[in-house]
Amino acid sequence: MRKKLLFISVAVLGVILLSACGGTVRGTTWPGLAADETTAYLADTSLVYGINLKDGAEAWRFSDPNDNKAQFYAPPVITPDGLVIVGSAAGKHTLYALNPRDLLTNGDFKNPAVEWTFTGAAAGWVASPLIVEDRLFAPNADGNLYVFDLADGQSQKQPVKVVELGGRLWAQPATDGERLYVTSLDHSVYAVDLASYAVLWQADIAAAIPGSPALGPDGNLYVGSLASKLEQFDPQTGEHQSVLDAEYWLWSTPVLDGDTFYFGDLKGNFYAYEAASGKLNWSIQPDGAITANAILQNDHLLLATESGNLYAIGKDGKTLWFEEVGGKIYTTPVAAGNLILVAPLETDFYLAALDPNGRRVWSFPAEK
Amino acid sequence: MWDLFVSIFINVLLWIYNVIGQNFGIAIILFTILIRIVTWPLNAQQMKSAKAMQDLQNDKEWQAIQKKYAKDREKLAQEQMRLYREKGINPFGSCLPTLIQLPILIGLYQSIIRALAATPLDLLRLSQSINPGFLDVANLIPLNSKFLWMNLGQPEPYYILAIIVAATTYIQSKLTLPPATNPNDQSAAMGQSMAITMPLMLGWFALTFPSGLSVYFITSNLLGIIQYAAQGKANWSNLLPKSMKKGS
Numbered sequence A: 001m002r003k004k005l006l007f008i009s010v011a012v013l014g015v016i017l018l019s020a021c022g023g024t025v026r027g028t029t030w031p032g033l034a035a036d037e038t039t040a041y042l043a044d045t046s047l048v049y050g051i052n053l054k055d056g057a058e059a060w061r062f063s064d065p066n067d068n069k070a071q072f073y074a075p076p077v078i079t080p081d082g083l084v085i086v087g088s089a090a091g092k093h094t095l096y097a098l099n100p101r102d103l104l105t106n107g108d109f110k111n112p113a114v115e116w117t118f119t120g121a122a123a124g125w126v127a128s129p130l131i132v133e134d135r136l137f138a139p140n141a142d143g144n145l146y147v148f149d150l151a152d153g154q155s156q157k158q159p160v161k162v163v164e165l166g167g168r169l170w171a172q173p174a175t176d177g178e179r180l181y182v183t184s185l186d187h188s189v190y191a192v193d194l195a196s197y198a199v200l201w202q203a204d205i206a207a208a209i210p211g212s213p214a215l216g217p218d219g220n221l222y223v224g225s226l227a228s229k230l231e232q233f234d235p236q237t238g239e240h241q242s243v244l245d246a247e248y249w250l251w252s253t254p255v256l257d258g259d260t261f262y263f264g265d266l267k268g269n270f271y272a273y274e275a276a277s278g279k280l281n282w283s284i285q286p287d288g289a290i291t292a293n294a295i296l297q298n299d300h301l302l303l304a305t306e307s308g309n310l311y312a313i314g315k316d317g318k319t320l321w322f323e324e325v326g327g328k329i330y331t332t333p334v335a336a337g338n339l340i341l342v343a344p345l346e347t348d349f350y351l352a353a354l355d356p357n358g359r360r361v362w363s364f365p366a367e368k
Numbered sequence B: 001m002w003d004l005f006v007s008i009f010i011n012v013l014l015w016i017y018n019v020i021g022q023n024f025g026i027a028i029i030l031f032t033i034l035i036r037i038v039t040w041p042l043n044a045q046q047m048k049s050a051k052a053m054q055d056l057q058n059d060k061e062w063q064a065i066q067k068k069y070a071k072d073r074e075k076l077a078q079e080q081m082r083l084y085r086e087k088g089i090n091p092f093g094s095c096l097p098t099l100i101q102l103p104i105l106i107g108l109y110q111s112i113i114r115a116l117a118a119t120p121l122d123l124l125r126l127s128q129s130i131n132p133g134f135l136d137v138a139n140l141i142p143l144n145s146k147f148l149w150m151n152l153g154q155p156e157p158y159y160i161l162a163i164i165v166a167a168t169t170y171i172q173s174k175l176t177l178p179p180a181t182n183p184n185d186q187s188a189a190m191g192q193s194m195a196i197t198m199p200l201m202l203g204w205f206a207l208t209f210p211s212g213l214s215v216y217f218i219t220s221n222l223l224g225i226i227q228y229a230a231q232g233k234a235n236w237s238n239l240l241p242k243s244m245k246k247g248s
Helices: A001-017 B002-019 B026-040 B040-059 B060-066 B073-088 B093-116 B120-127 B160-175 B186-208 B211-230 B242-247
Strands: A034-035 A039-044 A047-052 A056-063 A084-087 A095-106 A110-119 A131-132 A133-141 A144-149 A161-164 A179-181 A188-193 A199-204 A221-224 A229-233 A239-243 A256-258 A258-265 A270-274 A280-283 A296-297 A300-304 A308-314 A319-324 A334-336 A339-342 A349-354 A360-365
Touching: A034 A084, A034 A334, A039 A084, A039 A349, A047 A084, A047 A349, A047 B120, A056 A221, A084 A133, A084 A349, A110 B186, A239 A270, A256 A296, A296 A334, B002 B026, B026 B040, B040 B073, B040 B211, B060 B073, B093 B120, B160 B186, B160 B211, B186 B211
Parallel strands: A056 A110
Antiparallel strands: A034 A039, A039 A047, A047 A056, A084 A095, A095 A110, A131 A133, A133 A144, A144 A161, A179 A188, A188 A199, A221 A229, A229 A239, A256 A258, A258 A270, A270 A280, A296 A300, A300 A308, A308 A319, A334 A339, A339 A349, A349 A360
């Protein structure tokens, strides 16, 4: 009898531990965050929230009643006419256009109307789409770049073009107005013609690329990779060379200010690289892995680290202040008016708004 | 400590994956063989303990104390412990491999999820689990998660693996059950009960968790069957229906 009890206990413990193996993190990864002048948009687990910037109160929430496996973590994008485009990384892999100006009351909550959906992707939406005039370029983890006409009025959206690239596309593309540059986990950078959607070139750098590409002041394209190198590309031909060796994997997208790129690696180093001269100006190591992009604030940069801190760093590499936000920060913070929005994991709040000096203004509490 | 345990698993799994030409299914199978080799002494101990417990059920002194102290459970327990001591038997010795399986199972589950890195957080955790001096993992990522008809990072949707997991678990459990000679044999009753419970539980695991875990279950079960058979301890008659056993 004792052995039977022991066996049952072990089995139950096993089920509990296996079920809880994702750790204490809600959902499967870190949330996606975006904002406009009035509202913060947080894509987090099965919900997308609209949160008033003024007081941190929930304005609306969205979940798909027809897809209980939907998971949102791609940062939403906002169209010029106010639609919130967000894709699900799981379930039916639907891409949604939500209309927050058309709210429906549902019990205690308000839900935005769904303006259109697209359900034809074979995998999840991890990357944020890019809007170029009236077209939406949406990279998917199935390796395809879906191009939509935002002005076609369809409620069941069909892409005007599916550009077959390859691998898993996890990052928002960049554009110089002529070409679109797309990075992939299959070790490739692709250049796609914005007019014809033809793939102009593909370059293999022998390492996965989880972050977005960045255009430099010299007209070149810069990409960080899991090979721990910053690669420089000729945007015309795709010819490339390594211009900087980081200590470890590069995830965040380089942020440009004047001639200088700022970016971090997963060992927590933060680099200032001068593109014109090819010189590393400085590097510091605040604390914790850096997956979030730095954000520019007039005379300084804001940098969030895995350790849950937000740093204000001068352009000379000196720390001006830091604030212990809490939890672990992987999501790129967003500057919205006078607020800095931070969405950490493993805390009792989903979103915090800080003032320009790092003082907490409000928090958006976690679901009970 | 736990992270170190999972890190070792991941590094070994990825090393095998790299050496054999980047097939994650084969890497899991070879990793399972490695685990069985490492835990071989424990499995051998389990078989020894199970056999000793079985023999004890037929021991005259054991049967006498069962009868004598049938109404005094405390005294019965004391006498049972005395007999265990005298005969050098650890009553929980046959449970140890089951307990050992649990951290291996959980560690392997976490290793598969991290290695296949379906989400950004999994990829980040993978970066923090690997030893860059040991392996050039950046070049291996993303891992090929396809094996036969399966995506090893997702549960298998056709129930095929769940059925194979349940069947091989059932066969392994049945083969290791000694013939019950004593109708009051608690150990045999427990074994019969486990032979039903375990296949159902692992079958459910196969339906719920990534199919890479099912590959581990199936390989481990088949190796267990081979191990018992090689040692001449497989009780093949247990697989026959009762009516056929009587006739034979």
